[in-house]
Each structure stands twice: as C-alpha cells, then as structure tokens.
Amino acid sequence: MKIGCVVLAGGLARRMGGGDKGLREVQGKPMIKRVLETVAPQVDHLVINANGDPARFASLGYEIIGDSIEGFVGPLAGVLAGMDALQGYDYILSVPTDTPFLPNDLVEKLIKPIMSDGMEIVMARSGGYDHPVVALWSMALKEDLRHALIEEDVRKLKMWVSRYRYTCVEWACDPQDPFFNANRPEDLVGL
Numbered sequence: 001m002k003i004g005c006v007v008l009a010g011g012l013a014r015r016m017g018g019g020d021k022g023l024r025e026v027q028g029k030p031m032i033k034r035v036l037e038t039v040a041p042q043v044d045h046l047v048i049n050a051n052g053d054p055a056r057f058a059s060l061g062y063e064i065i066g067d068s069i070e071g072f073v074g075p076l077a078g079v080l081a082g083m084d085a086l087q088g089y090d091y092i093l094s095v096p097t098d099t100p101f102l103p104n105d106l107v108e109k110l111i112k113p114i115m116s117d118g119m120e121i122v123m124a125r126s127g128g129y130d131h132p133v134v135a136l137w138s139m140a141l142k143e144d145l146r147h148a149l150i151e152e153d154v155r156k157l158k159m160w161v162s163r164y165r166y167t168c169v170e171w172a173c174d175p176q177d178p179f180f181n182a183n184r185p186e187d188l189v190g191l
Contacts, residue, residue: 001049001090001091001111001115002044002088002089002090002091002106002116003042003043003044003086003090003091003092003093003111003136004043004045004046004047004082004086004089004091004092004093005039005040005042005043005045005046005047005082005090005092005093005094006042006046006048006049006065006078006081006082006083006085006086006092006093006094006095007022007032007035007036007039007046007047007048007049007062007081007096007097008020008046008049008075008079008093008094008095008096008097008113008133009021009032009048009049009050009057009096009097020032020034020050020057021058021097021182022045022096022097022098022184023037023056024098024182025167026100026182027100031097031098031099031100031182032048032057032060032097033060033099034101034102035095035096035100035102036060036062036101038103038106039093039095039102039106041141042093042104042107042108043093043107043158044089045086046062047062047063047064047065047082047085047086048060048062048063048064048065049064049065049066049067049078049081049082049156050064050065051066051067051072052066052068052112052150054066054191055104060159063085065081065082065084065085066081067080068080068081068084068146069080069146069149069150070183073107073149073155074155074157075094075096075125075133075157076145076148076149076154076155076160077149078094079092079094079137079145080142080146080149082094083137083139083141083142083145084142086139089139090138091105091111091112091114091136091137091138091139092133092136092137092139093107093135093136093137094134094137095133095134095149096133096134096181098181098182098183099134099176099178099181100178100180100182101176101177101179101180101181101186102134102178103171103178103182106124106128106134108123109169109171109178110123110136110169111133111136112169113167113169114136117165117167118165119165119166120137120138120140120141120165120166121135121136121137121138121141121164121165121166122135122136122163122166122167122168122169123135123160123161123166123168123169124168124169124171124178124179125168125169125170125171126171126172126173126177126178126179128185129159129179130168131179131181132157132158132161133157134179135161138164144163145160149161159178
C-alpha cells in the first residue's frame with residue numbers, strides 16, 4: 001500500500017497572532033521540522049500544504065502546494081490539495097505543523113483498521129479527544145471531498161468524515177500527549 005503525506009501549514013494562525021505556527025520553536029527547533037523528521041520516514045512521499053509565498057518553506061526540501069480551493073476554507077482544503085498532489089497513492093496521511101510530539105508509530109497504528117476492517121478514514125485519538133486533522137484518508141474519497149467543499153460548502157472535518165467508514169486509534173498521553181497542538185503563544189511556554 002502506497003501512502004503519501006500532506007503536512008498542513010496552510011492556516012491563518014489567528015489565535016497564534018498570525019504568521020506560520022510551524023515556524024515557532026519547541027525545544028530549540030521549529031515545530032514543522034520536528035513534524036517532518038517524525039513523519040517522513042513513515043510515508044512514501046511528502047508534500048507541504050502552505051498558502052502564500054512558498055519560499056518561506058523552501059529550505060525544508062519538500063514540494064510546497066497551495067490549497068486546491070481558494071479562500072482559506074480550512075483543513076479539508078489542505079487534505080484535498082494533498083490528494084490532488086499525491087496521485088497514485090492509496091491513502092494519504094494528514095498532519096498539522098503545530099503538533100511537535102507526533103508518535104513514531106503513527107502510520108503503523110493508523111493503518112491497522114484499514115487493513116483489517118476496510119476503513120476509509122482513520123483518525124488519531126488521545127486523552128478522550130479525536131484529532132481529525134491527524135488521519136489517514138482513502139484517495140478514493142478525493143472527488144467526494146471536492147464536491148463537499150465546492151458544492152456543499154462543508155467546512156467541518158467531523159461532519160464530512162461521518163459520511164464514511166471511519167474509526168479512531170487511541171494513543172496514551174503519558175508522558176506527553178502525542179497530539180498536543182500549539183494554538184496560542186502561551187501554549188509554547190515551558191516546552
């Protein structure tokens with residue numbers, strides 16, 4: 001099974017005060033670098049979804065792709081952009097740039113319900129919360145997603161996901177929630 005990955009860096013980061021959240025540092029390293037170092041060995045190919053000037057991520061060495069749909073409509077647009085860019089893959093992994101502690105067994109665990117139960121979408125879960133932006137998505141859903149975004153104006157991940165065969169895989173939060181995400185500057189204090 002061929003698995004691609006889209007690293008989502010396309011948001012406006014309003015709660016973070018604007019700019020690129022992924023370029024903020026955690027333990028002396030930009031969050032996006034931490035994400036890339038963890039995820040790249042787990043997939044066959046990786047692209048970064050970022051809107052605006054791609055030059056700001058050029059030094060990372062990966063292809064930069066913009067949203068397939070105009071207007072900063074949310075993470076589903078980034079997932080669709082990844083699907084458009086990663087033709088020929090069976091599934092794509094999506095991860096945001098503001099999750100600096102992603103687990104090394106992310107794909108290994110997310111793929112199990114696909115292999116055993118034919119799931120179309122498998123999301124990460126920790127601490128009683130689903131993390132729908134950290135998920136494996138069947139490429140067979142690409143045109144359905146495009147239709148939902150353009151024709152139905154669907155923006156909520158969970159609303160769209162609920163239409164398909166999906167499940168969640170749980171990770172422990174000890175010693176650190178692997179899906180911690182930094183949304184505000186204060187979230188980075190003490191890390």
